[in-house]
Amino acid sequence: xxxxxxxxxxxxxxxxxxxxxxxxxxxxxxxxxxxxxxxxxxxxxxxxxxxxxxxxxxxxxxxxxxxxxxxxxxxxxxxxxxxxxxxxxxxxxxxxxxxxxxxxxxxxxxxxxxxxxxxxxxxxxxxxxxxxxxxxxxxxxxxxxxxxxxxxxxxxxxxxxxxxxxxxxxxxxxxxxxxxxxxxxxxxxxxxxxxxxxxxxxxxxxxxxxxxxxx
Numbered sequence: 001x002x003x004x005x006x007x008x009x010x011x012x013x014x015x016x017x018x019x020x021x022x023x024x025x026x027x028x029x030x031x032x033x034x035x036x037x038x039x040x041x042x043x044x045x046x047x048x049x050x051x052x053x054x055x056x057x058x059x060x061x062x063x064x065x066x067x068x069x070x071x072x073x074x075x076x077x078x079x080x081x082x083x084x085x086x087x088x089x090x091x092x093x094x095x096x097x098x099x100x101x102x103x104x105x106x107x108x109x110x111x112x113x114x115x116x117x118x119x120x121x122x123x124x125x126x127x128x129x130x131x132x133x134x135x136x137x138x139x140x141x142x143x144x145x146x147x148x149x150x151x152x153x154x155x156x157x158x159x160x161x162x163x164x165x166x167x168x169x170x171x172x173x174x175x176x177x178x179x180x181x182x183x184x185x186x187x188x189x190x191x192x193x194x195x196x197x198x199x200x201x202x203x204x205x206x207x208x209x210x211x212x213x214x215x
Contacts, residue, residue, distance in 0.1 A: 001152045006104040008162035008182035011114050012081045020072045042163040044105050044130045077110040078117045085203030090123040102127040103146045137166035140173035164188045
């Protein structure tokens with residue numbers, strides 16, 4: 001079974017959250033720093049809000065912080081772009097009879113909005129939401145949960161993700177990992193290449209060649 005991350009892997013959405021974070025902090029006269037980015041990147045909403053409240057020493061509750069983030073993101077997921085080669089690769093996977101699912105840290109509302117807007121829902125059997133489980137993707141538990149939801153063994157799963165931490169979690173769950181390049185996490189490319197079973201800059205690299213299609 002193939003398990004796909006959403007943000008930064010299937011869709012070009014990491015920029016949404018960088019812009020949201022910058023605006024959120026600017027409203028409070030705070031800078032957007034690498035330390036802040038490291039604290040909120042690739043984690044679930046409640047934990048990102050908890051980190052933000054403590055890191056920035058904010059008086060707002062975690063619920064108020066998350067509500068403001070949702071307001072700032074608004075309907076951006078309805079207009080997000082699909083990453084190059086993704087649609088063609090998903091079609092190819094279906095033609096090969098592969099089973100596909102999504103495992104994401106994205107807020108369920110945003111995930112479903114993006115998949116619906118891009119007509120990608122039909123490709124996936126199910127979605128495992130880290131948000132609902134209260135787990136981060138660096139934990140093997142979320143990957144084991146996704147495998148169980150699909151009725152497959154973890155070692156029969158291949159994970160596609162742009163996050164090094166998520167790839168660590170999937171590998172700890174005994175899954176094969178395909179690292180996916182995303183510009184917002186380009187600094188991790190070298191380590192991703194050395195750690196992952198396969199590393200791609202684009203899903204276009206995985207498409208059949210014309211002569212292969214004829215066989």
